[in-house]
Amino acid sequence: xxxxxxxxxxxxxxxxxxxxTGSEVEAVSDIxxxxxxxxxxxxxxxxxxGKSTTIQCISGFYPASGGEVFVDGHNVHTQPKQARRVLGVxxxxxxxxxxxxxxxxxxxxxxxxxxxxxxAKKRAGELLERFGLGEKSGENIENLSGGMKxxxxxxxxxxxxxxxxxxxxxxxxxxxxxxxxxWEVLVQSRSEGVAILLCTHYMEEAERLCDRVAILHQGKILxxxxxxxxxxxxxxxxxxxxxVRPGVIWKRKxxxxxxxxxxxxxxxxxxxx
Amino acid sequence: MRIPDTLWxxxxxxxxxxxxxxxxxxxxxxxxxxxxxxxxxxxxxGVGALVGNxxxxxxxxxxxxxxxxxxxxxxxxFQGFFEGSYGAFVRMYYQKIFQAIAITPITLxxxxxxxxxxxxxxxxxxxxxxxxxxxxxGDFTPHCLLTLLPVCFLSAFLFxxxxxxxxGFSRSIDELAYPQYLLVFPMFLFCGVFYPxxxxxxxxxxxxxxxxxxxxxSLVRTLTLGMPFEPQAVxxxxxxxxxxxxxxxxxxxxxxxx
Numbered sequence: 053x054x055x056x057x058x059x060x061x062x063x064x065x066x067x068x069x070x071x072x073t074g075s076e077v078e079a080v081s082d083i084x085x086x087x088x089x090x091x092x093x094x095x096x097x098x099x100x101x102g103k104s105t106t107i108q109c110i111s112g113f114y115p116a117s118g119g120e121v122f123v124d125g126h127n128v129h130t131q132p133k134q135a136r137r138v139l140g141v142x143x144x145x146x147x148x149x150x151x152x153x154x155x156x157x158x159x160x161x162x163x164x165x166x167x168x169x170x171x172a173k174k175r176a177g178e179l180l181e182r183f184g185l186g187e188k189s190g191e192n193i194e195n196l197s198g199g200m201k202x203x204x205x206x207x208x209x210x211x212x213x214x215x216x217x218x219x220x221x222x223x224x225x226x227x228x229x230x231x232x233x234x235w236e237v238l239v240q241s242r243s244e245g246v247a248i249l250l251c252t253h254y255m256e257e258a259e260r261l262c263d264r265v266a267i268l269h270q271g272k273i274l275x276x277x278x279x280x281x282x283x284x285x286x287x288x289x290x291x292x293x294x295x296v297r298p299g300v301i302w303k304r305k306x307x308x309x310x311x312x313x314x315x316x317x318x319x320x321x322x323x324x325x
Numbered sequence: 326m327r328i329p330d331t332l333w334x335x336x337x338x339x340x341x342x343x344x345x346x347x348x349x350x351x352x353x354x355x356x357x358x359x360x361x362x363x364x365x366x367x368x369x370x371g372v373g374a375l376v377g378n379x380x381x382x383x384x385x386x387x388x389x390x391x392x393x394x395x396x397x398x399x400x401x402x403f404q405g406f407f408e409g410s411y412g413a414f415v416r417m418y419y420q421k422i423f424q425a426i427a428i429t430p431i432t433l434x435x436x437x438x439x440x441x442x443x444x445x446x447x448x449x450x451x452x453x454x455x456x457x458x459x460x461x462x463g464d465f466t467p468h469c470l471l472t473l474l475p476v477c478f479l480s481a482f483l484f485x486x487x488x489x490x491x492x493g494f495s496r497s498i499d500e501l502a503y504p505q506y507l508l509v510f511p512m513f514l515f516c517g518v519f520y521p522x523x524x525x526x527x528x529x530x531x532x533x534x535x536x537x538x539x540x541x542x543s544l545v546r547t548l549t550l551g552m553p554f555e556p557q558a559v560x561x562x563x564x565x566x567x568x569x570x571x572x573x574x575x576x577x578x579x580x581x582x583x
Binding site: 069105113164 | 426428432582
């Protein structure tokens, strides 16, 4: 049992594995962070930065090569059942169970957490309403749009009323209105005290939703702080100039993307970093 | 009384499969039971009427009874292997069901036990239905269905594990065809479903005994037709069972977990 009160703690986590070609890959390298109750913590980085591998280690699906992960004080690798009872995970891949209709899907998922069926039904109905899927409860999964499937997958992660919610790229490829709806749900969950780990490569999303952000690059955390402090610390200018196309220069406020580009050594035509 | 976590979790996975089965009952009944029934009608009644009676290992019997018992074993092989290979591959690769369940309090190890248990259950029930038809036609006695149960279940577990190992090793759904054509169909044709393996040359008989279906067929015929018990059948079956279950689980872990 870890003595700290933060419901999610990642301590010196490393993950190495052999690629298909046989070479050793270090996807995650000695990263540490914790997420407090009612906090939204962003893991920010491009594809291949190690975000999904980190999530697979946090959920206990991948064993860690080094370090530990604690969920509500339980080590996810030595006490996976206890840890996962309070952990809700929404993977980047669509993992909805296409053999079951929308409502049944949620009820079925609740049974994996030993939630009694009447309670599961009640929670499932409430979640479908909250995610705007109430009218789709009897639909087959293949009849849902991409945005609906994504909402359902996030709803499924909440069916166990977790104290830690882990979301891997929840809004990738979604329309702006669906994205905003998911943002509202996340804000509401955070206000209810859920600790949220949000993995995203959308800088605007991280800036908008996250209390703190870790910039992840090639498996390493380059810096952790609130978006405002990161921008102030690494950019320290009121305005940056960006050549958006040859001969056209925009002046704008610095953002997390600028921080990311500066920390990773990329410039991409942004001046003043 | 609270059921121990691991047992409950495996049961939960089994129930997920059962619920999916019940939701598409007509489809599953057709795909599970029609094939062995077609074999029964074609070989049992058709070829059986042509051949009449046969004598094997000093016993005289109708070819129909002989073939019925072989088709019980063949049903276990086909149902177990195809559910474990194609069924599990679709669940793992396309539906990502294993990945979805194994991030809940149910572990991947329990998901895989639940998968094998379900595949074996389905194959056992299919085999028992063939047995029931045999009882109806007077080829077997009703108590055979009970004595067959453990043999069918263990062999169904074995062939399901063979299928699951195949799913774990295959990079694409097309690759599932290799063991299907190089292992399953040769077993079906050369392990004694349609004729006593004593008809084969000595070398081929030895080769046939290496494959688990020969042991299964031998035990099924002992239990249904009273044919002589071959003592090597049980240890061979158990060794295959242990090896294939271990290989299946290892291959799936290697496939899913980095």
